[in-house]
Amino acid sequence: MNKITVIAGTDKNGEREGFGQIDMRLGEMYAVCGATGSGKSRLIKDIEMLVNRDSVTGRRVLIDDSLPVDRQAAQSGLIAHLGQNMRFMLDIEVGAFIEAHLHCRGNATAAVGDVLKLANAITQETVIESDNLNALSGGQSRALMIADIAVVCNSPIVLIDEIENAGIDKTVALKGLLDRNKLVLIVTHDPHIILMAEKRIIMRRGAVRAVKDRSVSELAVLDELAALYLKTSEIQKKLRAGESL
Amino acid sequence: MAVNKVVMLSGGAAVGKTAVFRHIIAAMKTRGIKAAVCKIDCLMTTDGEVYGGLGVPAVVGLSGDICPDHYLVSNLEELINWAGAAGAELLLIETAGLCHRCSPATARCISVCAVDCTSGVAAPRKLGPMLTCADIVLLTKIDMVSQAEREILAYNIREINRTGEIIPIDGVSGYGAELFLERIGARERTDGFIDDTLRHTMPGGVCSYCVGERRIGSKYQQGIVEKISFEDTI
Numbered sequence: 001m002n003k004i005t006v007i008a009g010t011d012k013n014g015e016r017e018g019f020g021q022i023d024m025r026l027g028e029m030y031a032v033c034g035a036t037g038s039g040k041s042r043l044i045k046d047i048e049m050l051v052n053r054d055s056v057t058g059r060r061v062l063i064d065d066s067l068p069v070d071r072q073a074a075q076s077g078l079i080a081h082l083g084q085n086m087r088f089m090l091d092i093e094v095g096a097f098i099e100a101h102l103h104c105r106g107n108a109t110a111a112v113g114d115v116l117k118l119a120n121a122i123t124q125e126t127v128i129e130s131d132n133l134n135a136l137s138g139g140q141s142r143a144l145m146i147a148d149i150a151v152v153c154n155s156p157i158v159l160i161d162e163i164e165n166a167g168i169d170k171t172v173a174l175k176g177l178l179d180r181n182k183l184v185l186i187v188t189h190d191p192h193i194i195l196m197a198e199k200r201i202i203m204r205r206g207a208v209r210a211v212k213d214r215s216v217s218e219l220a221v222l223d224e225l226a227a228l229y230l231k232t233s234e235i236q237k238k239l240r241a242g243e244s245l
Numbered sequence: 246m247a248v249n250k251v252v253m254l255s256g257g258a259a260v261g262k263t264a265v266f267r268h269i270i271a272a273m274k275t276r277g278i279k280a281a282v283c284k285i286d287c288l289m290t291t292d293g294e295v296y297g298g299l300g301v302p303a304v305v306g307l308s309g310d311i312c313p314d315h316y317l318v319s320n321l322e323e324l325i326n327w328a329g330a331a332g333a334e335l336l337l338i339e340t341a342g343l344c345h346r347c348s349p350a351t352a353r354c355i356s357v358c359a360v361d362c363t364s365g366v367a368a369p370r371k372l373g374p375m376l377t378c379a380d381i382v383l384l385t386k387i388d389m390v391s392q393a394e395r396e397i398l399a400y401n402i403r404e405i406n407r408t409g410e411i412i413p414i415d416g417v418s419g420y421g422a423e424l425f426l427e428r429i430g431a432r433e434r435t436d437g438f439i440d441d442t443l444r445h446t447m448p449g450g451v452c453s454y455c456v457g458e459r460r461i462g463s464k465y466q467q468g469i470v471e472k473i474s475f476e477d478t479i
Contacts, residue, residue, distance in 0.1 A: 045420070048392070049413075054423030071424070072399075072411065081392045089363040090394050100366075101393045104400035148393050 001064050001078060001156060002026055004183065006047065009058035011207030012039070017059075019208055022201070026156055029184045031194040034203030040187040041084065043203065044159040047185065048081040050074055057206065076105065080153035082145055082160045082177075086138040094136070094144065095129030101152050110151050119147035122173045143168055150176035160186040163193070170229070192225040246279070248329045248336050249434035251321075253350050254383075255340040255375040256359030257368075261385035262339050263292050264416030265359060265425070269337070270299045272426050281333035283324050285317045286341050302331035310457075313341035314349045315447060321351070325438050335429075346448050348375035351441045355432050358409075359383045362390045362398055369402045374445035377406050381428060384413045387420070 003025040008017035024030060032040045042057060050061045050071045060067075068074035090097065098112045112129060119127050123143035127136065136144065146168070149158065163173055163186065174196070178184055185201075186193060194200055195218055202210045214222075238245060254262050266282060273280045281302040284292040288307065296303035304327065308316035317340060328336040340349055350356035358379035360369055363386050369376055376382065382402055387395055399411050410428055414421030452458075452468040463470075 049420055051420075052423075055420055056418060072413075076396055079392075083388075083391060085389070085391055088394060089365075089390050090397070091365045091367070097393070097397070100397045100400070104396050145391055145393070148391075152393070 031197035039206035260361035268422035281328035314347040
């Protein structure tokens with residue numbers, strides 16, 4: 001596949017969205033931003049479910065200009081989605097969970113250890129194979145979900161609904177998820193992440209309000225925010241260690 | 246009008262069966278499909294009020310002392326006649342969802358089993374004929390789990406039901422309801438339900454307790470009584 005197309009639906013009041021369609025291609029990164037309740041999560045959920053006017057928004061999602069014949073096969077073949085869930089629900093050990101997901105995704109190249117290695121780089125609370133999946137903390141769950149998407153799924157379309165939740169290392173997590181050959185949509189309130197994307201979708205009242213390109217002057221702001229993030233992380237590290245500043 | 250499709254929805258307690266039907270009924274109304282709905286329960290249910298508010302013919306059957314699945318099958322003919330007389334072409338039946346031994350599904354109905362995503366990896370294997378004989382399996386509460394968990398569950402279900410269609414559904418937002426409706430629509434109409442048969446036998450009965458015995462002990466037990474085996478103690 002090369003691109004997906006979102007065809008406009010309606011906002012929360014039933015009014016037509018102010019665009020015809022958005023074409024998104026592999027290799028692009030989009031930030032989805034807007035106030036809480038503006039429809040950010042709904043937009044990426046619509047894409048994950050490859051909706052065909054059958055969600056509350058009435059949008060349609062096409063792959064390479066056509067509706068997928070088998071939606072579920074297309075979903076698990078093409079899309080990896082990180083929702084806002086902070087916990088796993090299944091009663092299974094971490095190792096068995098990763099094994100099962102590798103198996104049902106048909107991934108024969110990655111191993112359980114690869115997933116754990118990345119998860120443990122993202123979170124400081126070590127996740128081990130024999131842990132119970134649903135007993136993991138919020139930070140561990142989140143780290144494992146991210147590592148699963150990066151290593152097990154290896155899908156061309158990556159949808160991320162807020163990465164800044166929980167105690168995870170944003171830069172390590174994003175490094176694992178972002179890939180020049182993939183299409184990435186990331187819902188975020190973090191201006192630093194918004195500016196990492198070359199394009200951004202602005203949401204309001206359940207509808208896409210605008211799609212904007214990142215300007216050259218915004219690149220300078222991105223550098224400032226990246227430096228600020230490093231500085232903040234350092235301060236955070238010291239405060240957590242009980243040091244005085 | 247005669248009923249030409251019966252959709253029988255089974256599944257454990259509190260998996261989201263009623264929520265699914267609410268979305269389906271609302272979507273059917275906008276498409277002009279004439280439906281009637283029946284809820285079978287044991288002692289009490291408030292689903293009648295939920296369905297009553299949707300503006301379609303609705304009936305509640307309380308099985309009382311009798312197994313609700315047996316009760317449903319004993320009343321199926323009457324329910325189909327009632328729905329037809331009420332002007333419905335499609336009858337939706339929500340089963341009680343108690344024990345997992347039975348499935349009241351018949352050969353000519355569209356058998357649907359709802360499986361709760363949050364119920365655990367082993368849950369599908371415990372569901373028995375209601376899942377293994379289902380034409381459509383609904384994965385409910387998908388908003389509560391990660392994509393990975395949903396995929397593993399779907400995979401496990403596929404292992405024990407090779408032919409059924411698996412449809413993920415979110416009873417809160419209604420995601421998946423349209424697809425479910427589309428798949429019901431794609432199923433063939435049935436000319437009639439006379440001489441229809443159960444897909445799976447009901448459990449062997451009748452023992453003393455089926456007919457009201459309360460005393461405990463072998464000497465009070467008559468009829469078909471099965472005793473636990475202690476040979477394979479864990």
